[in-house]
Amino acid sequence: MADLILIQLSPKHLERLKQLTDASRLRTALYPAREPRPVRRRSRQYPGGRPTWHAPRLRRRYIR
16 A cells, blocks of 8 residues: 655645635536436447448558
8 A cells, every 4th residue: 555645735835726626616516517418329220329420531542
């Protein structure tokens, strides 16, 4: 098991850390997390889910 390292913060850094934690708590209270996207349904035709509209660019093979 690793030994714990005690970190000593200056009062200035400690105050900044408290401000950041307060801002983080306020943000989570004001803006709740978005709902996750619905799960893609699988089918026999598209086992990995429906394809995207944009096809990936094909690599061109240069023949020398």
